Amino acid sequence: MAGDSILFYALSFLIIYFALGVLMNPNPIKAAFNLVLAMVGVAGVFFHLQSGFLGGVQLAVYAGAVMVLFVMVLMIFDLKKERDAFSQGFLGNIGKLLAAGIVVSLVINNVILSSDLQLATSNAAKAESGRDTTKILADLIFTEYVFAFEVLGILLLLVAIGAVSISRIKGGTHADS
Amino acid sequence: MGADLFEIGVNTAKLLVIFLMMVQIVPLLVWVERRGSAYIQNRFGPNRVGPLGLTQLLADAVKFIFKEEFIPDKNRRFIFYAAPVVALIPGALAFAAIPLSIPISVETFELFGQSWGPYTFLFQGYEVGIGIVFVLGVSSLGAYALLMAGYGSSNKYSMFGALRASAQMISYELALGLSLVGILLIFNTFDFQQIIDAQKGQMVIAGNALPLPNWGIFYQPIGFILFVIAVFAETNRLPFDLPEAESELVAGYHTEYGGIKMNMFYIGEYGHMLVASGLMVTFYFGGYNLPWFLPQAEELIASYGNVMAAVILHLVFLAKVGLFLWIFVWVRWTIPRFRYDQLMDLGWKTMLPWALANTIITAIVVFWMRS
Amino acid sequence: MLTVDFVNIGLNHYLILSAIVFVIGMLTVLLRRNLIVMLMGIELMLNAVNITFVAFSHYNQLVNGQVMVFFVMTIAAAEAGVGLAICVSIFKRFKEVNISLFENLRG
Numbered sequence: 001m002a003g004d005s006i007l008f009y010a011l012s013f014l015i016i017y018f019a020l021g022v023l024m025n026p027n028p029i030k031a032a033f034n035l036v037l038a039m040v041g042v043a044g045v046f047f048h049l050q051s052g053f054l055g056g057v058q059l060a061v062y063a064g065a066v067m068v069l070f071v072m073v074l075m076i077f078d079l080k081k082e083r084d085a086f087s088q089g090f091l092g093n094i095g096k097l098l099a100a101g102i103v104v105s106l107v108i109n110n111v112i113l114s115s116d117l118q119l120a121t122s123n124a125a126k127a128e129s130g131r132d133t134t135k136i137l138a139d140l141i142f143t144e145y146v147f148a149f150e151v152l153g154i155l156l157l158l159v160a161i162g163a164v165s166i167s168r169i170k171g172g173t174h175a176d177s
Numbered sequence: 178m179g180a181d182l183f184e185i186g187v188n189t190a191k192l193l194v195i196f197l198m199m200v201q202i203v204p205l206l207v208w209v210e211r212r213g214s215a216y217i218q219n220r221f222g223p224n225r226v227g228p229l230g231l232t233q234l235l236a237d238a239v240k241f242i243f244k245e246e247f248i249p250d251k252n253r254r255f256i257f258y259a260a261p262v263v264a265l266i267p268g269a270l271a272f273a274a275i276p277l278s279i280p281i282s283v284e285t286f287e288l289f290g291q292s293w294g295p296y297t298f299l300f301q302g303y304e305v306g307i308g309i310v311f312v313l314g315v316s317s318l319g320a321y322a323l324l325m326a327g328y329g330s331s332n333k334y335s336m337f338g339a340l341r342a343s344a345q346m347i348s349y350e351l352a353l354g355l356s357l358v359g360i361l362l363i364f365n366t367f368d369f370q371q372i373i374d375a376q377k378g379q380m381v382i383a384g385n386a387l388p389l390p391n392w393g394i395f396y397q398p399i400g401f402i403l404f405v406i407a408v409f410a411e412t413n414r415l416p417f418d419l420p421e422a423e424s425e426l427v428a429g430y431h432t433e434y435g436g437i438k439m440n441m442f443y444i445g446e447y448g449h450m451l452v453a454s455g456l457m458v459t460f461y462f463g464g465y466n467l468p469w470f471l472p473q474a475e476e477l478i479a480s481y482g483n484v485m486a487a488v489i490l491h492l493v494f495l496a497k498v499g500l501f502l503w504i505f506v507w508v509r510w511t512i513p514r515f516r517y518d519q520l521m522d523l524g525w526k527t528m529l530p531w532a533l534a535n536t537i538i539t540a541i542v543v544f545w546m547r548s
Numbered sequence: 549m550l551t552v553d554f555v556n557i558g559l560n561h562y563l564i565l566s567a568i569v570f571v572i573g574m575l576t577v578l579l580r581r582n583l584i585v586m587l588m589g590i591e592l593m594l595n596a597v598n599i600t601f602v603a604f605s606h607y608n609q610l611v612n613g614q615v616m617v618f619f620v621m622t623i624a625a626a627e628a629g630v631g632l633a634i635c636v637s638i639f640k641r642f643k644e645v646n647i648s649l650f651e652n653l654r655g
Contacts, residue, residue, distance in 0.1 A: 008557045012565045019572040019592055028585050029328060033256070035588050036321060038569075042595050043314070045562075049606040053367075054617055056310030058598075060354075061621055064317025066591070066628045068347050071324050073632050074584060075340060077639055086579050096578040100571045107567035111560045134307060134367060136611045137618070145615050152622050159626040163633035 007048060015041040026086075032071045039063045053134040183293050188303075195273050195302045203440075203447045204234035210506050217510045244436035249331055257329030261434065261441035264322035268448025271312045273302025275455045276369050278465050278491035279474050281483055300487055301369075308369040309361065309456075313354060316411070316452060320346045322445060323413075323430045330433035338429030341419050341517065348524040349410035349417075355532035356403035359539035360393050360460050373464030377473060390468040394461040399535045401461045403528055408453040410524065412446060415509040419517055454501035458494065465494040562603035570596035583638065583645040587631045594624045 018041065021034030039062045046055035087093065141149055208223075208231065215222025223230030248257065278300035285295050305311040320343040327339020364372045372393075380389040394401045410417040431442050458464060467473065467490075477486035515523070569592060576589030598617045605613030635645050 005555055005557045008561060012561075015565065016568055016572070019569050022585070022588055022592060023572055023576045023579070028582050030256075031585050031588060033321070033325070035591065038592065039595060040318075042599060045565075045599055046602055049562075049602050051602050051606065051614055051617075052305065052307040053310055054598075054602060054614055056307050056314040057618070057621060059314025060310070060317050060350075061625060062591070062595075064314060064320070065347055065350065066625050068317075068320045068324070068343055069628060069632055070584060070588065071321075072340060072343055073635060075324065075328060075336060076636075077645065087581050093579065096575065100575050100578070103574065104567050104571040107570075108564050111563045111567070133611050133614065137614050140611055140615050141618065144612075145619075148619060152619060156622065156626055159629050163629045166630070166633040167636040 011041050011044050011048065014038070015045070029071060029074050032067060032074060035070075036063050036067045039067065051133060053137060181293070183288075184296055184298075187296075187298060191298070192273060192302050195277075196269050199269055199272050199448045199451055200444055202451055203444050204238065206447050206450070206502060206506075207237070207443070208234055209503065210509075213503070213506045214510045217507070241437050241440045246438075247433070247435050249433050253329045253331055255329075256325050257433075258438075260322050260325035260329055261438045261445075263325060264319070264442050264445030265448065267316045267319040267322075268445055268452055270315045271452045272448065272455065274305050274308065274312055274315075274369070275452070275459060276301040276304075276373060276464065277494055278487045279478075279483075281487050300491065304370070306368060308367045308372075309357060310367055312452070312456065313350070313357075316449070317346075317350055319411075319445070319449065322442075326430040326434065326442070330430070332433055334428075335430050335432045338432070342413055342430055345410055345413065345417065345419060345520060345524075348521060349407045349528075352403060352524060352528040352532050353407035353411060355529070355536055356400050356407055357460065358532075358536045359397045359400040362536075362539050362543050363393070363396050369459055369464075373459060373466065376463040377466050379469040390463060390466075392461060392463040397461070397535070397539070399531065400539075401457075403532050403535065404457065404461070406523075406528060408457070409505075409508065410520075412449045412453055412505075414446070414450070414505060416512040416514055417520060418514060419520060450502060450505050451498070454498045454505070457501050458497040462497055465490040467493055559603055559607040562599060566596045566599040566603070569593075569599065581647050583635050583647055584632070586647065587628060587635075590631075591624060591628065594620055 015038050018034045018038035022031045022038065025031045025034060039058065043055045043058040043063065046052070046058055211233075212222045212230065214220075223233040226233040226236055248254065276299065280300060281298045283296040283298065285292055287293075323339045323342040323346075327335045327337075327342075330336075360372075361367065364375045366372060366375075376391050376393060378391050380387045380391045380395060389395050413419075431439055434442060465474075472480070474486060474490060477489055481489065573589045573592030573594075573596060576592060577586050580586055580589065598620055601613040601617045601620070605611060605617075639645050
């Protein structure tokens with residue numbers, strides 16, 4: 001059990017450290033690099049929880065594609081100096097910090113108080129412990145959740161069209177086509 | 178990692194050896210690249226230092242290590258230093274997940290007054306159940322090395338090179354992933370070991386044995402072609418080496434790098450090539466399996482013992498990988514570079530629809546064959 | 549009775565980790581003024597939720613939670629695409645991506 005907990009604490013330290021890096025680093029590109037490392041940590045948590053497929057997808061989609069987009073957009077902008085990296089207003093900021101503190105303490109309190117959390121058990125799609133769950137996941141997506149899956153496909157298509165139409169250059173290199 | 182000290186030690190040593198294998202392939206490949214380009218262009222190439230210029234590599238290594246360091250005078254020093262190290266990581270992690278030969282079983286033996294074993298050592302760095310998803314995920318992190326190099330250099334040519342390179346990488350990643358879906362549907366698994374095992378022996382279609390090995394390329398020729406093109410784009414080599422277009426961008430994202438740091442980018446690039454060749458062999462050319470008329474793994478184990486059989490099959494794997502590495506070099510010195518818009522058109526308007534069509538047709542055929 | 553077991557890692561530890569990461573993401577959205585960094589905060593929050601889903605799915609021995617993670621990732625990618633497109637169009641006009649410029653977005 002010791003190796004398990006050491007791995008958990010190492011991963012949580014990594015995730016929280018780099019998440020704080022996103023929050024505190026005034027340079028947006030460095031914040032983005034921090035977020036990439038935090039996401040790699042989250043992928044590590046997924047691998048540790050025996051959902052290897054999700055870990056791989058997390059690496060490929062989040063860390064590999066979405067964050068590369070963020071970094072690329074930031075590099076295209078090439079912000080020389082950032083005006084007001086953090087929001088102004090002393091009272092407002094205190095309020096925001098207080099709200100965040102209240103949220104986290106409420107959640108932690110709840111979790112600790114309900115430590116004998118009764119885990120729901122149903123007979124739908126039981127995963128054998130210690131086995132990789134990719135095939136069961138695929139079965140579920142293409143049977144029970146197939147409607148949601150198709151709707152997501154349509155959503156992605158709409159998003160692709162929308163993103164192109166928002167950020168299109170009028171009369172660019174492909175103007176005549 | 179392992180149950181006891183011996184197993185943990187062997188597995189750690191295995192990881193180290195595989196990493197060193199990736200690093201050591203670089204000087205050899207550089208030599209092959211120089212001599213090969215010279216052969217293709219009807220020149221001599223390096224031929225003064227040692228026989229056939231082979232010790233030129235040693236001279237190069239000494240030169241790389243003792244070269245004066247040059248650092249751009251901006252306060253992005255950490256990112257500048259981190260980029261070459263990051264460039265090494267994806268190749269090393271991905272290559273360690275590919276099985277290089279059959280597993281070696283070790284019987285129980287006595288050592289230090291204690292009995293150890295029995296063990297089964299896999300001939301790969303570590304086993305990942307999801308195989309190809311892991312490799313794709315890890316190698317997609319390679320884009321960060323380029324972005325960090327471009328940003329850390331604080332040089333506009335580096336920046337342009339990095340932007341081009343990473344845009345190219347994420348565009349072709351889509352075609353790369355989709356071109357593999359067909360083969361995954363046919364073999365019905367993500368796991369490398371199962372994919373290699375499924376490619377043993379002779380091809381049998383509807384009960385008729387054909388005179389072809391049971392390799393993926395004969396099931397998925399279009400997928401193979403798409404995969405090769407996408408992999409060339411992913412490794413940023415000619416004909417897709419836009420980020421290093423010397424005539425426009427000096428040397429792309431590693432303009433400001435010199436000496437051993439430059440060399441680390443090369444190791445990363447050649448490591449990427451090695452992983453790509455390994456994937457091609459694993460998916461489309463039967464991994465370490467020999468064709469059906471030559472002795473198979475079981476016969477080799479029966480006649481030469483487990484260890485010798487593993488070594489022989491490993492050499493088979495290396496020979497196949499070497500063939501593809503030579504094709505990388507060959508193409509580089511044969512085909513001219515694309516223009517940037519041609520590159521994007523090829524990726525998005527040609528390869529993506531073909532990969533999608535290939536996936537759909539394969540899915541229909543597989544569904545029809547299985548039902 | 550507030551007792552915390554620091555050695556045996558269970559579901560609760562993952563939930564607390566997720567809560568902390570979620571709050572850091574929330575603070576990023578609340579405190580930062582750069583639009584893209586705010587989008588990154590949203591990504592952090594979504595990741596925290598994903599940790600919860602995967603932890604529940606692991607300890608419940610149910611795979612349905614992982615399906616949800618899959619959908620969340622897709623939505624996150626879509627949201628990042630649209631958000632970045634809006635950022636690019638803002639930047640083209642004002643040469644900045646500060647959130648205070650958003651009052652100029654009309655029509």
